Amino acid sequence: NAGVTQTPKFRVLKTGQSMTLLCAQDMNHEYMYWYRQDPGMGLRLIHYSVGEGTTAKGEVPDGYNVSRLKKQNFLLGLESAAPSQTSVYFCASSYNQGDNEQFFGPGTRLTVL
Amino acid sequence: KNQVEQSPQSLIILEGKNCTLQCNYTVSPFSNLRWYKQDTGRGPVSLTIMTFSENTKSNGRYTATLDADTKQSSLHITASQLSDSASYICVVSGYGGATNKLIFGTGTLLAVQP
Numbered sequence: 223n224a225g226v227t228q229t230p231k232f233r234v235l236k237t238g239q240s241m242t243l244l245c246a247q248d249m250n251h252e253y254m255y256w257y258r259q260d261p262g263m264g265l266r267l268i269h270y271s272v273g274e275g276t277t278a279k280g281e282v283p284d285g286y287n288v289s290r291l292k293k294q295n296f297l298l299g300l301e302s303a304a305p306s307q308t309s310v311y312f313c314a315s316s317y318n319q320g321d322n323e324q325f326f327g328p329g330t331r332l333t334v335l
Numbered sequence: 336k337n338q339v340e341q342s343p344q345s346l347i348i349l350e351g352k353n354c355t356l357q358c359n360y361t362v363s364p365f366s367n368l369r370w371y372k373q374d375t376g377r378g379p380v381s382l383t384i385m386t387f388s389e390n391t392k393s394n395g396r397y398t399a400t401l402d403a404d405t406k407q408s409s410l411h412i413t414a415s416q417l418s419d420s421a422s423y424i425c426v427v428s429g430y431g432g433a434t435n436k437l438i439f440g441t442g443t444l445l446a447v448q449p
Contacts (some may be wrong), residue, residue, distance in 0.1 A: 264424070264439030265337065265379075265406070312378050323369070324437075327379030 227326035228313050234333045235303045242334055243298040243330050245313030253316045254296040255280075255324065257286060257320075258309040265312065271296055301332045337362040339427050339440035347446045352415055356443045358408040358425030366428040366436075370399050370410045373422045373442065382410070382423075415447045 226247045235241055245254065249294060253274050257265040267280030271290040287299045298313075300307060312333050314324040339360045360368070367386045371379035381394050385401040385408060392399050396419075398411045400423050412419055425440040 262441060264441050266415070267437070281428070314378070321380045323384070326380070328378050 226304060226313055226315055226325050228311075228327040228330050230330060231247050231328065232331050234335065235300075235302060239303050240299070240301050241332075242300075242302065243311055243313075243332075244329060245296045245298070245315075246294055247296075247315040247325070248294065249315060249317075249325065250293070250316050251292075251315035251325075253322075253324075254290065255314045255316075256286070256296065256298045257312045257314065258282065258289075259329075260309050260311060268298065268311075303332075304335045308334045310330060337427075337436075337438050339425055341377045341423075342424050343439040343443060343445040344441070345446070347448060348415055350415060350417055350447055350449050351419050352371050354411045354412050354415060354445065356412075356423050356445070358427075358440055360408070360412070360425070360438070360439050362406075362427040363428040364429055365403060365406075368399075368401060368428070369426045370397070370408075371424040373424055375421070377395075379409050379424055382420060384401045392414045395396060412445075417447050417449060420445060 229244045233264040254268040266282050269288040271277045274293040277288045289297045310329050311330050313327040314320045316324045342357045345422045350396045369384045371436040373379040383399040396413045401408045422444050424442040428438045
C-alpha cells in the first residue's frame with residue numbers, strides 16, 4: 223500500500239516552459255487535492271476534485287490546470303511556468319470531506335528560473 | 336477573515352524535555368481542528384483531530400487541547416525525542432468541513448537537540 227505518490231520529486235523549469243505533475247493514490251479515495259507550500263505561508267489549495275471526472279478551483283488556481291480522468295490519478299499542469307510558481311507542491315487525498323483525514327504525498331520541489 | 340496563527344514560529348528544546356505549541360484561530364463556523372506533523376522533505380501526517388465538543392485528546396506522547404470558546408488549541412509533547420524534530424501545523428476546518436474551507440497555519444518548527 224503505497225498511499226499517495228508524486229512524480230517527479232524535483233524539477234527545474236525555465237520561464238514559459240510547461241510541465242505536468244502526477245499524483246497517484248491507491249486508497250480508493252474520492253477526494254484529491256493539490257496544494258502549494260511557500261516559506262512563511264500555510265499550505266494553499268490550488269485545485270481539488272471530489273470524484274473522477276470532476277475538478278474545482280481552490281484558493282490560488284491561476285496559472286494551473288488539473289485533470290482527474292481516473293479515480294486514482296490527479297494531474298496538475300503548468301502551461302507557461304513563471305518564477306512565482308517556484309514552490310513545493312503537495313498532493314493529498316481523502317475518503318470524503320468533513321472530519322476525514324487528508325493523506326499527503328511526499329511533495330514535488332519545483333524551481334522556475 | 337478566517338485565520339490560523341501559530342506560536343512560536345520556531346522552538347529549540349533538549350531531548351527529554353516537554354514543550355507546548357499554540358494555535359489560535361478565527362475560523363467561523365468551526366468544524367474541526369487537526370494537528371499535522373511534517374518532517375523535513377515529507378508531506379504532513381495527521382496527529383490528532385479535535386471536534387467542537389472535545390477538550391483534550393492524546394496520541395502517545397502528543398496531547399492536544401481545544402478551547403472552542405477562546406478559539407485556542409495547544410499541542411503538548413512529552414519527553415521529546417530527536418524524531419520529534421519537525422514542523423507542526425495546525426489546520427482548522429470550517430463550514431461543515433467543506434473541502435475548500437481548510438485553513439492552514441504556517442507551522443511551528445521544532446528542533447530537538449541531544
